[in-house]
Amino acid sequence: MKIITLLKRVPDTEARILINQEGTGIREDGLKYVINPYDEYAIEEGLKVREKVGGDSKVTVVTMGPEEATELIRTALAMGADDAVHIVDPLLENAGPFTSAAVLAKVIEEEGFDIIFCGKQAIDDDMAQVQTILAEMLDIPQVNVATEFELSDDGKKAVLSRRIEGGDEKYETALPAIISCEKGLNEPRYASLPGIMKAKKKEIRKKTLADLGFETKPQGGRAEIVRWLPLPxxxxxxxxxxxxxxxxxxxxxxxxxxxxxxx
Amino acid sequence: MNYPLSEEERIIQKTARDFATKDLAPVAEAANKEGTFPDEVYTKLGELGFMGITVPEEYGGVGLNNFSLVLVLEEISRVCASTAVTMSVHNSLTNWAIKTYGSEDLKKRYLPRLATAEILGAYALTEPSAGSDVSSVRMSAVKKGNEYILNGTKIFISTGNKAGAVIVFARTNPDDRKHGLSAFVVEPDFPGFSVGKIEKKMGLKASTTVELVFEDCRVPEENLLGEEGAGMKIALAGLDGGRIGIAAQSVGIAQAAMDEAVKFSRERIQFNKRIIDFQSTRWKIADMATAIEAARLLIYRVAKLRDEGQPCSKEASMAKLFASRTANRTAYDALQIHGGVGYTEEFLIERLYRDARVTEIYEGTSEIQRLVISKRVIEEYEKSMPE
Structure with missing residues (x-):
C-alpha cells in the first residue's frame, strides 16, 4: 500500500508572529520552525497503516517549502517514514492554496497513492483548503478533521469518525481518499535515536517546478492575499x-x- | 542555537526536549516531591535509544557518540536532574566500562539489556575511606576456584538498589596499591550482595543513592572486567566520561534556573514595575546567560575531543568545574530573583537550587577538578621549557 503524508514547515506554535514592514508576509528572523502539529498526526496515522498492512507498504512524505524544511522532513523520516519528496522552488514562496494543491497533486500522481493523510489545517495561515482542492484535482473522496481511522481488512475502504458538536459523525469511504487529521486521532511517536540513525540513509528527492513539468507557477486560485496587517x-x-x-x-x-x- | 550542531544533532536535541517537557515533566514533578524512583521513565528512555546512546548497534545500542549524549543529558536535566544522573551513570560509566573493557561474553550478556533499559546500570567505586582517592579502595576480591569472593562496603552508589548490573571495584592484591585493583560486573542476585542504607539526600530526590554491602559475595570469574589488576586504569579512564556527563547535567540545571528567573521576573511587579525592568535583575540574567553559554561550549568541545579519542582530562575537569559552578551560581541568583516564594516548594527554583548543590561534589569535587587542571597546566609549562 502506498501511503502519502503531507508535511508543511510552519512557525513554532509558541512563536510570536510579527508582520513585516511592507505587509507582504511575516518577519522570519529568529523564528523557530516546526512540523505543522496536525501533520504529525498524519505522519503517525500513515505509519500505523503501514504497520497494519505490512508487506511492501510504504510511507512517502511530500513537502513543498524552502530548503530549510529538510530538517523537518528528516525528522519525519526519523519517526519512521520511508522516503520523501521535497519541492523547492523560489517561485513557490508564499504560494496560495490553489498553487500548493496543483503542485502537490502533480507529485502525488507521479508517486502513485492508495491513501493520503494530511493535517486538518496548517497552523500558520489556517486556510484548511489544500486537502479539498487536492481531492478535486485528484478526483478522490475526502474526509476532513478525522478523529478515528480504521482500514478495512481488504484495504479497500476505511471507516472514520469526526467529532462534531455533541457527538461523532461516522463515515465510510472508498480508497484512494484523502484524510485530514485532527488532534486526538493518535499520539505521534518521537523521532527515536535509532530512527534518527536510519533516517540518514533514507532518500529525499528534491524537485523544482521545472522537474515537475511546470513552465511557471500554476495559477487558478480566484482569491489573492492583498496585504498583511498587524493587529490593532x-x-x-x-x-x-x-x-x-x-x-x-x-x-x-x-x-x-x-x-x-x-x- | 544552530552552530555547532548538525541537522542530526538538532533532531536528537529536539526529541530529548520534547520528551522531557511532554512526558518527563509531569512524572518528575511528583517523583521529586515524593522522593520516589520513576521506573517507568527508563523504559520509555530505553525505547527512544537514550539508555544505549554510545553502545554499538551490534549490542543493541544506537552507536552514537559522547556529543549526542551530552545534548540529551542537558535536555533531560532541564526538567529532571535526578533522571539525568541515573542516565549519566548508566551511559557514561556502566555501558562505557562494559563496552570498553568487557569480554565479548560480557558485552553480549549485558549491553543489549542495558541499552534497552531492561536493566539499569550502577558504578560502585566509592567507599567510606576512598572517594576521590581511588587507590585507597579496601574492598577485597579473593579468587576461589572459578569465582571471586568479594567482601566490603560501597557507599553513595547511585541507582545501587535498582541496578541489574553494577560495576564494582575491589582489591585482588592488597599489597599493590596501583595494580592491585580489579573491576567486576556484579548482579544483585549474586549470593552475598545486599543493599544497605538508603541515603536521604538534600536534592536529586527522584534518584537513589545507597550503600551496597558485599558479604562473601560470589562473582563468577567471567564477570571480571578486563584483566585482573586493570581496575585502577578503568577507574581513572572512567573519570573523564563521568565528569562530562555531570557537566552536561549542570548546564541543564543552570538553563532551567535561568528560564525560571526570566519567567518569574517578567510577571512579578514591585513599585509599579516588572522586576525584570530593574537593572539589578537584568545584570544577573546577563551574567547567567553568558556563563551558561561558556559552560556549554566547554562541554561541547570536550565531548568532541573524547569522541576523537584524544586525551581530555584537563578539558573534562574544566567543563565540570565551570559548569557546576555555573549551576550553583545561577540557581542562587535565580532564587534571589524569586525572593521569598523561591524558598518554598511551590516554585521549581527550590528544587533546582537543591539539585545544583551536588554537582560541585560528586564525580570529583571542585577542589579535585582544580587539582587536575593545575597539574596539567604546570606539566604543559614544564614540557614547553627549553632544556
Whole structure:
C-alpha cells in the first residue's frame, strides 16, 4: 500500500508572529520552525497503516517549502517514514492554496497513492483548503478533521469518525481518499535515536517546478492575499473611580455610550 | 542555537526536549516531591535509544557518540536532574566500562539489556575511606576456584538498589596499591550482595543513592572486567566520561534556573514595575546567560575531543568545574530573583537550587577538578621549557 503524508514547515506554535514592514508576509528572523502539529498526526496515522498492512507498504512524505524544511522532513523520516519528496522552488514562496494543491497533486500522481493523510489545517495561515482542492484535482473522496481511522481488512475502504458538536459523525469511504487529521486521532511517536540513525540513509528527492513539468507557477486560485496587517494595539484600560458606587456606574454607562459607542 | 550542531544533532536535541517537557515533566514533578524512583521513565528512555546512546548497534545500542549524549543529558536535566544522573551513570560509566573493557561474553550478556533499559546500570567505586582517592579502595576480591569472593562496603552508589548490573571495584592484591585493583560486573542476585542504607539526600530526590554491602559475595570469574589488576586504569579512564556527563547535567540545571528567573521576573511587579525592568535583575540574567553559554561550549568541545579519542582530562575537569559552578551560581541568583516564594516548594527554583548543590561534589569535587587542571597546566609549562 502506498501511503502519502503531507508535511508543511510552519512557525513554532509558541512563536510570536510579527508582520513585516511592507505587509507582504511575516518577519522570519529568529523564528523557530516546526512540523505543522496536525501533520504529525498524519505522519503517525500513515505509519500505523503501514504497520497494519505490512508487506511492501510504504510511507512517502511530500513537502513543498524552502530548503530549510529538510530538517523537518528528516525528522519525519526519523519517526519512521520511508522516503520523501521535497519541492523547492523560489517561485513557490508564499504560494496560495490553489498553487500548493496543483503542485502537490502533480507529485502525488507521479508517486502513485492508495491513501493520503494530511493535517486538518496548517497552523500558520489556517486556510484548511489544500486537502479539498487536492481531492478535486485528484478526483478522490475526502474526509476532513478525522478523529478515528480504521482500514478495512481488504484495504479497500476505511471507516472514520469526526467529532462534531455533541457527538461523532461516522463515515465510510472508498480508497484512494484523502484524510485530514485532527488532534486526538493518535499520539505521534518521537523521532527515536535509532530512527534518527536510519533516517540518514533514507532518500529525499528534491524537485523544482521545472522537474515537475511546470513552465511557471500554476495559477487558478480566484482569491489573492492583498496585504498583511498587524493587529490593532489594544486600548488602555481605564478605571472609573468615584466616591459613591452609583456615580461610578453612571460614569461608566456614559463612557460606554459616548466614547466607546457600544450602548 | 544552530552552530555547532548538525541537522542530526538538532533532531536528537529536539526529541530529548520534547520528551522531557511532554512526558518527563509531569512524572518528575511528583517523583521529586515524593522522593520516589520513576521506573517507568527508563523504559520509555530505553525505547527512544537514550539508555544505549554510545553502545554499538551490534549490542543493541544506537552507536552514537559522547556529543549526542551530552545534548540529551542537558535536555533531560532541564526538567529532571535526578533522571539525568541515573542516565549519566548508566551511559557514561556502566555501558562505557562494559563496552570498553568487557569480554565479548560480557558485552553480549549485558549491553543489549542495558541499552534497552531492561536493566539499569550502577558504578560502585566509592567507599567510606576512598572517594576521590581511588587507590585507597579496601574492598577485597579473593579468587576461589572459578569465582571471586568479594567482601566490603560501597557507599553513595547511585541507582545501587535498582541496578541489574553494577560495576564494582575491589582489591585482588592488597599489597599493590596501583595494580592491585580489579573491576567486576556484579548482579544483585549474586549470593552475598545486599543493599544497605538508603541515603536521604538534600536534592536529586527522584534518584537513589545507597550503600551496597558485599558479604562473601560470589562473582563468577567471567564477570571480571578486563584483566585482573586493570581496575585502577578503568577507574581513572572512567573519570573523564563521568565528569562530562555531570557537566552536561549542570548546564541543564543552570538553563532551567535561568528560564525560571526570566519567567518569574517578567510577571512579578514591585513599585509599579516588572522586576525584570530593574537593572539589578537584568545584570544577573546577563551574567547567567553568558556563563551558561561558556559552560556549554566547554562541554561541547570536550565531548568532541573524547569522541576523537584524544586525551581530555584537563578539558573534562574544566567543563565540570565551570559548569557546576555555573549551576550553583545561577540557581542562587535565580532564587534571589524569586525572593521569598523561591524558598518554598511551590516554585521549581527550590528544587533546582537543591539539585545544583551536588554537582560541585560528586564525580570529583571542585577542589579535585582544580587539582587536575593545575597539574596539567604546570606539566604543559614544564614540557614547553627549553632544556
Amino acid at each position: 494595539k489594544s486600548g488602555e484600560c481605564k478605571i472609573v473611580e468615584a466616591e459613591e458606587l452609583q456615580d461610578a456606574v453612571k460614569e461608566l454607562v456614559r463612557l460606554l455610550r459616548e466614547e466607546s459607542k457600544v450602548l
